[in-house]
Amino acid sequence: MLAIAIGIAMSVLDAAVANIALPAIAAEFHASPAESIWVVNAYQLAVVMGLLPLASLGERVGYRRVYLWGLAIFTLGSVACALSQNMPTLIVARVGQGLGAAGVFAVNGALVRFTYPGALLGRGVGLNAFVVSVASAVGPSVAAAILAVGPWQWLFAINAPFGIVNFVIGYRALPHSDRGGRPFDLISATLNALAFGLFFVGADAVTHGEGTMTLALAEVIAAFLALAALVRRESKLDAPLIPVDLMRIPIFALSVATSICSFTAQSLALVAMPFYFELTLGRSQVETGLLMTPWPVAVGVAAPIAGRLSDRIPAAILGFVGLAGLAIGMVLLARLPLDARFVDIAWPMALSGAGFGFFQAPNNRTLLSSAPRRRAGAAGGMLATARVTGLAAGATLVALFFRVAPTRAEPIALMVGAGFAIVAAFASLTRLAKR
Known part of the structure; x- marks a missing residue:
């Protein structure tokens, strides 16, 4: 679990820290904002394009092997990013980094399933969700601290020692799994x-x-x-790359739909809120950073608790309660007055984060355990794909709202996000009838 946690934390952190470094990178390479944004987009595109193929490859050659190769490619890509001398080279290196991260993301759910016994799987999934939320929360702070003492290249170079150490740990500790005999499609x-x-x-x-x-x-x-x-x-096909066979399992399909809707809701909020705090409520960058913190902190607190509960209480109920809390919190945030105090903002943010955390671990456990053990890789790949798809959909919708209604984009995004959370809540509750 230490090997799994370090790898996924590195991948999540690297998605967050690049945003902070964009101004410095653009200035050094004399690039326009439109060009520099591809430092972020190249990584995200490589991840989303590689998730399902690499999950399928894991079923054929072993999840451990895909994870270790992904970790090695991610580490080498990080070194290439740090050594890049121009924007095209950096973007190519980020594509390599993203492909490596896709290998880590694609099979980490399957590795958790092969690490924990079925009766304790919720704890493992909850721990995984906790690591992701903490990495997301500290990402901007870590990036700011590194940039305060060194150039942007350090943001990528620091991955090298952690990647090497984690490769050694993973090589010694990660579980082996059965391998399929089919060729890669x-x-x-x-x-x-x-x-x-x-x-x-x-x-x-x-x-x-x-x-x-x-x-x-x-x-x-x-x-x-x-x-x-x-x-x-x-x-x-018998073992398809896109798990259409698993989507015929009602609980699996409902868990995927719930995951996509909930991550879309979270993305709508987390992308829109910084603009809301700074442009509408007039907060400084430092205050905005503090105001954003309660959400991921609450996710980190709630996810392990919900993971343990999911070993005894149906995920359909836990998910409904959590997503209802997420919807309520987002509605409250959308209706904040212009003179809102810190506490008036902090507690709806914490309520939203706790609601999301209460949903995430039980839903992930149900999604992974509802698939046959031989299809654990496809289930884990679909879990990661649902997450990335929801995050990308939310960010895209926020950009659309800023284009069509620039003065009201943030409240609209929050209310639409609450709607997605409500849809996800009832999709979660529907699973009670499908158990």
Whole structure:
């Protein structure tokens, strides 16, 4: 579990710290904001395009092997980022980093399942959720501390010693799993990369108004065509890359839908709130950082508790209670007065975070345990894909709201996020009838 925790913490932290370093990177390489944002986008795209193929590869060659190779590629990519001398080189290095992170994300759920006995699986999933929330919470602070004493290259170079140590721990400790005899489906992997890659590039262009609208819409349409071809191909296979076989299991499908909706709700809030605090409520950057802290801290406190409870109480009930709390907290945040005090903001933020944490670990446990053990890799890959898809969808919606209603974008985003949380709550409760 230490090996799993260090790897996933490094991957989550690296997604967060790059945002803080963008101004310094753009200044050093004399790049425009539109060019520098690809330092973030390249990493995210590589992750989302690699998750399901690498989860499928884990079922064939072993989850341990994919995790260790992913960790090694991530570490080498970090070194390449630190040594980059221009923007194109840095973006290519970030793609390599993202592919390595995808290997870590894709199989970490399966490795948790092979580490913990079934009766204690909720504890392992809760610990995993705790690590993710803490890494997300401290990411900006860690980046700020490193940049206070050194150049932006240090943000990437620091991964090298941690990656080497974690590789040694993982090589000695990570569990072995059975390997499938089927060859890797390269055609499906290519269609998967086209579907996810074209969709997120096109959606980002539409919401930000970059390039021609015709080209952006063509990319989105091409993404749906690739997805349709992929699903049609996968429906004929015994162990498909896109787990259409698992989506026929009602509890698994409902858990995936709940996860996507809930992460979309959280992303809507966490992307919109900094603008809300600074532009609408007039808070400083330091105050904004403090006001954002209660959410991930509450997630970190609630997730392990909910994970333990999920070994005894149905996730459908725990998820409904948590998501109802998330919806209430987001509605309260959307209705804050302009003269709101710190405590008036902090407790709805904590309520939202605790609600999300109370949902996340039980839902993840149910999603992983509802799949056959031989398909643990596909279940873990789908878990990570649902998370990334929800986060990307929320960020895209916030960008769209800023484009169509710039003066009311933040409250709209929060209310829409509350709506997603309510939908997720009832999707979670529906699982009681499917047990």
